[in-house]
Amino acid sequence: MRIAMIGGGYVGLVSGACFAEFGTDVAIVEQDPHKLDALLNGRIPIYEPGLDAIVSKNTETGRLTFGNDLAAAIANADAVFIAVGTPTRRGDGHADLSYVYAATREIAKAAKNSLLIVTKSTVPVGTGRQVAQILKDERPDIEFSVASNPEFLREGSAIDDFMRPDRVIIGIDNTSPEQADRATEIMRELYRPLYLIEAPIVFTDLETAELTKYAANAFLAMKVTFINEMADLCEKVGANIHDVAKGMGLDRRINRRFLHAGPGYGGSCFPKDTRALTAIAQDAGMRSRLVETTIEINEARKSQMAERIIAAAGGSVHSKKIGVLGLTFKPDTDDMREAASLPILTRLCDEGAHIQAFDPEGMDAARPLLPEVIDYRQDALSAAEDVDILVILTEWNAFRAIDPKRLRETMRGDIIIDLRNIWKPESFRAAGFKYSSIGRP
Numbered sequence: 001m002r003i004a005m006i007g008g009g010y011v012g013l014v015s016g017a018c019f020a021e022f023g024t025d026v027a028i029v030e031q032d033p034h035k036l037d038a039l040l041n042g043r044i045p046i047y048e049p050g051l052d053a054i055v056s057k058n059t060e061t062g063r064l065t066f067g068n069d070l071a072a073a074i075a076n077a078d079a080v081f082i083a084v085g086t087p088t089r090r091g092d093g094h095a096d097l098s099y100v101y102a103a104t105r106e107i108a109k110a111a112k113n114s115l116l117i118v119t120k121s122t123v124p125v126g127t128g129r130q131v132a133q134i135l136k137d138e139r140p141d142i143e144f145s146v147a148s149n150p151e152f153l154r155e156g157s158a159i160d161d162f163m164r165p166d167r168v169i170i171g172i173d174n175t176s177p178e179q180a181d182r183a184t185e186i187m188r189e190l191y192r193p194l195y196l197i198e199a200p201i202v203f204t205d206l207e208t209a210e211l212t213k214y215a216a217n218a219f220l221a222m223k224v225t226f227i228n229e230m231a232d233l234c235e236k237v238g239a240n241i242h243d244v245a246k247g248m249g250l251d252r253r254i255n256r257r258f259l260h261a262g263p264g265y266g267g268s269c270f271p272k273d274t275r276a277l278t279a280i281a282q283d284a285g286m287r288s289r290l291v292e293t294t295i296e297i298n299e300a301r302k303s304q305m306a307e308r309i310i311a312a313a314g315g316s317v318h319s320k321k322i323g324v325l326g327l328t329f330k331p332d333t334d335d336m337r338e339a340a341s342l343p344i345l346t347r348l349c350d351e352g353a354h355i356q357a358f359d360p361e362g363m364d365a366a367r368p369l370l371p372e373v374i375d376y377r378q379d380a381l382s383a384a385e386d387v388d389i390l391v392i393l394t395e396w397n398a399f400r401a402i403d404p405k406r407l408r409e410t411m412r413g414d415i416i417i418d419l420r421n422i423w424k425p426e427s428f429r430a431a432g433f434k435y436s437s438i439g440r441p
Contacts, residue, residue, distance in 0.1 A: 171209025231439025241439025326394025
């Protein structure tokens with residue numbers, strides 16, 4: 001079995017490497033010269049635990065290759081996966097599908113025989129039908145099969161998510177029964193190793209598969225937003241959000257995942273996909289009011305977190321030195337997309353604060369996105385050196401082990417604002433800190 005993966009970004013690289021690990025020959029096509037140069041020279045352009053080892057292993061065996069020649073990559077392929085970006089389109093919240101459709105046209109022009117075309121990118125309902133129409137218009141002489149196979153990869157645990165998934169969703173274009181049967185056969189073969197571990201593999205139609213991805217991410221975004229609102233309520237009534245979340249999460253209908261209070265969700269998926277889902281609903285003549293409200297609450301929360309820091313400083317951060325631990329939207333990634341640190345630190349800098357920050361993996365990505373005046377440090381204690389206030393924005397495990405006594409000796413001030421609830425309040429208060437967190441006494 002041989003496939004081509006169009007796009008060597010996060011989704012394409014992780015998926016391609018994992019398919020190669022399954023024993024499939026994978027040719028990844030990447031047009032960005034900088035990314036391609038890195039991949040050809042054994043450098044992984046993104047941070048994802050375990051990815052470098054899988055890429056190295058499979059490039060050495062020859063199962064995983066990189067290049068920019070799409071025609072060569074698809075020449076002997078059984079299937080071609082489209083894994084290009086679908087960013088939010090400016091102005092209306094819709095997903096920008098220009099890269100998906102451009103890739104489709106390139107595939108059609110280069111194809112020599114019948115192929116299965118699979119959208120791996122997160123795409124709105126109806127995209128698969130449009131892909132099929134483009135293929136038909138461009139190459140009426142070839143019968144293409146079309147499928148939707150949305151990814152459910154969490155940054156920081158993407159390898160495990162691919163190798164041991166909760167489920168695999170595969171939507172098949174059933175317009176032609178013969179082509180549909182062929183597409184189903186290819187997809188079953190590609191995911192055969194998962195049948196051996198009895199991972200749930202759900203076959204459905206194109207529209208259902210496309211909507212399932214958006215529905216799942218929007219639900220999780222609502223779950224995060226709900227626990228954040230409960231954390232605010234805990235602060236008003238004297239309850240403890242940690243115990244509330246535990247009590248909720250032990251209910252098997254709810255489960256404990258995504259019940260961690262914080263400064264608001266970010267990343268490459270939740271913000272983009274919730275906006276796109278509201279646009280899909282509007283195009284269908286309805287409103288998705290729960291999702292719309294989730295977006296509004298999440299955006300407002302990041303501003304509220306900046307206000308919380310300013311209030312803890314006595315109402316002004318002008319000339320205050322503030323240490324920041326964590327910049328990425330979550331730990332175990334270098335992804336800064338929609339990170340809470342972006343609006344929060346920009347606001348603090350605008351208010352005259354002096355920021356010194358540390359993140360184990362995200363500082364290179366953060367520099368072009370944050371104010372130039374931010375001082376980036378080489379470790380956590382250096383970021384806390386002589387600061388008046390210390391703020392935790394990302395829950396990297398390395399931060400959990402920091403000794404409160406040593407931290408107290410390092411800082412000039414005594415204020416800690418833990419926006420990820422990574423530390424025990426009693427330990428830091430005993431060390432002499434004015435410690436506050438989210439939703440806990």
